[in-house]
Amino acid sequence: MSWEAGADLLIVGTGVAGLTAALRARELGLRVLVVSKDSASAGNTSWAQGGIAVVRPDELDPGDSLRKHVEDTLTAGAGLCSRPAVRDILADGAEAIARLRAAGARFDLGADGELARTREGGHSAFRVIHSGGDATGAEVQRALSEAVRGGGIPVLERHCVVELLRGDSGAVVGALAMDAESRAGVLHAPAVLLATGGLGQLYAATTNPEVSTADGIALALRAGASVADLEFVQFHPTVLYTPGGPRGRRPLITEAVRGEGAVLVDVHGRRVMEGEHPLADLAPRDVVSAAINKRAAETGAEHVFLDATSIGPGFVERFPTVYAACQAAGIDPVREPIPVASAAHYSCGGVVSSVDGRTTVTGLYAAGEVACTGLHGANRLASNSLLEGLVVGGRTAEAVAKDLCCGLLNRKAPGAAVQPAMAVVDRDLLQRTMSRYVGIGRDDEGLAAATRVLDRAAIVRPLRTRQAVEDSSLALTAQALLASARQRAESRGCHRRTDFPDTDDLRWRRSTVLRLDASGCLIHTAAGIARTAA
Template identity: 50%
Template sequence: MISHPCLDRAETLVPPPTRSPDPSLARRLAAPPPGWTVDTDVVVIGSGIAGLVTALGARAHGRVLLVTKALLDEGSTRWAQGGIAAALAADDSPEEHLRDTLVAGAGRCDEEAVRVLVTEGPAAVRRLIALGAEFDRTADGAIALTREGGHHRRRIAHAGGDATGAEISRALLAGLKESEIEVIEHALVLDLLTDAAGRAAGVTLHVMGEGRRDGVGAVRARAVVLATGGLGQVFSATTNPGVSTGDGVALALRAGAEVADLEFVQFHPTVLWLGEGASGQQPLISEAVRGEGAHLIDATGRRFMVGRHELAELAPRDVVAKAIMNRMRETGAAHMYLDGRHLGARGWENRFPTILASCRHHGVDPVTEPIPVVPAAHYASGGVRTDLSGRTSVPGLYACGEVACTGVHGANRLASNSLLEGLVFAERIAAALADPVAPGEPVATAAPAGLLDPSVRAQVQQIMTEHASVLRGADGLAEAARRLAGLGGHRSAEPCVAAWEATNLHTAATAIVAAARRREETRGSHWREDFPDRDDARWQGRLTGRLGAAGITTQYEETR
């Protein structure tokens, strides 16, 4: 059972729970029976910072199997440019980091969880360095720190200029190679196995390719850790890689786990504009570029962030994204610009070589011209609800990283807190796995199986982009819910990766829309045009969701 301040107190249901009636939502994925089985103590799903740190830490407690959807380094972590936030400087403190995080979270952060993040963060980063991660250094050998949006101090450690995620992945994968952790690549997790008491007992998965283990199989384990990353692919344009199809959130919902804060999907304000209708993974222009002095301007050269917020271009991401969208509306422009010409050729080449190469690849030279930018889906601040040790509402099932909702991000994640969350809470999960309870034998579920046609993926992305992205309203969200429910009839009789991913995206999108319809206010990254103001009197609390026979049930919890 979860033990957590938000869960231990009595709930005040104001207003009562609402249901998004969609019995077509799959309660388990249609798939062939497992053709092979492997036993382990802990199975970790995902190979980003959350999955790798959990796996390396859990190795001390028994056998660990790491399962990843593509190659080991193809998750979201390696795409992280800006860095990892921690109070490492002499003039900084965890209390200041706490304040900045709470402000960015717009009144929805769990303060206890944030305090864990910022107080344990510095030591966790130093352990990462001891493992072999090489961060950029100043001339005197100190860790080089920069600022990003929402931070009042320089506390972002970075590597390779703008290749922090790639360096962290390299160091963790080097540690993995020296361990005895078994790895299965190219494996899509399908569903949770549970025993008669409802405790997690492993997972089913599909391994793509030929070998000793291929096709659908089963992993039996005493503990299951979801570290599957985000769900950005529910939108047409996102900074997330193609593997970010909400697999972990969808699996957790089918398993009966509780999700929280799913309405808060962060849209990164500065993504390279590739033209009207651009879709798929879009090039990110790190917040660190603004941290080093780049300005946001409109087509006339006006710095429109000045006067909108005390931090101007370094305001929290939700503030900057909304300002860009508002200025686009005011001027009728398809994008705004990020002007970093004054950083000079040497500044770009030394500090942002990856971004410079990406821009030039797409025909834009930041050294000589402003970069066209627009907001795009970037990060899910909500996810599978956990306590401070990563436990979900399903015994034996843990979640970490972007797939989880620890409460640290609230309504809007503070820049570069994502890698830190994955690091800190992965270490906590590894400690909690020291003595996992052994489950009973897995039992078959009576829940109906479902599978949607692969074509549903593009339709889900279109619906979500049109009606549930940066700007939301009651009519658009109702239309999104109606059209998503209609897609439930687009069934597939042939299990395959594309169909499983489409089904997961449909489930995640339905849960997002259900929460977004319910929250009738604007807060953080949830922007309701029909309710433009923040309303602490009615909506200070948290929205949680569960999947049942009748669809998604969304419930409001007061917080005190």
């Protein structure tokens, strides 16, 4: 190994969860080291447009309450949320926002001087706060990044974590990584937090940036942790459609546009959401995405339209990011409808963890999109994700401090690290296969076909480059997602089985849980995690 470094807490990822954890850990006196495989601002957080859903006791809609936010979240989650997790995370939201504002984040204000609030799909009240109109994620990332730099917290940019290292007891004790020149090194730490974001690059069209290659899922599985609910991939109903079909990272048309009055229409001008759901265009995302795909198929088109002309000239100031993307594509959303399609957006499942970030492996923690805390269930409620990162990121830092103080973590340095070799699949083939067979509509025949394609295409290669690491992460996560999707023989939330169109609460009101066995094969746990409304 050509280099090494150490800390009390190693954080992999520089999104909202990772940087929040870094700041809180530093406040608690821990030595912190943050690792980013690209620049510190390259993750998903910067792209989040809609806002942060939060009920603040001093500023809220008449009749709104924390209880209503909890109920809206449970409804969107379609029976797979953990009520205690939902309650605990949402209850900490107001304090998390206060901490974020203290760190320098600025939010849009209304005429009364209070934080401006909007409403998004699945919400029963105006409780989503935002910044820069539709640039909330960018503002959150800016504020946290500046606070981390100002606090002197070291960030290793363009360093890729290859494998987690474990001691004789199985506890995590650090990580094998490589720098921008692919030189290997060891990072020593008794606690490792995975805050690596999502898995959007499994698909040909996604709202996620290029760094979202499911690294955290693969690292956790290979370290012995369990993952859950990977079949629940949320497809955002409205990304900007361009001729030739969406491919790669597509500009997001935030759900808040519909919250301000925009409606979905098909190529003949007929309303898409009429009769589909009581909330019509503000229905949960799984309902809207399915309705869009259905109407597009019925009309023979590859897209529908989002008609936001009723918003008028105010669209430019309220949604500057969306307006700029439309202008670049030659569309004036003030005067004409926006062509939209769905694309892979958010992973509702992930590494099984508590609301304090603890996983099933000692020394390993997870927070943000990579984690499965029980907040999102089978379908994430709009704008709950940034809040989860803020709350669970901070709680994880506190959990690490407690676990270190109690002597629960392994402070011994890892032994010799060996460069691993893992199965990889050509990325273009993988993305085309996943998009064809594992999109919004799935069936067993297609899922089995996708499994065979990826099995035949897999080649074991040493992980000596960042691309090899990413491709191995995508390959393992794709197989785990396929296994979960095949097992869940029902339709629920954002998992739609055309061969099992009904929801089966008797058999499937539980999370699907996977881990790797001693031979490296994916296996299902016997019972999964039962979910109840209690």
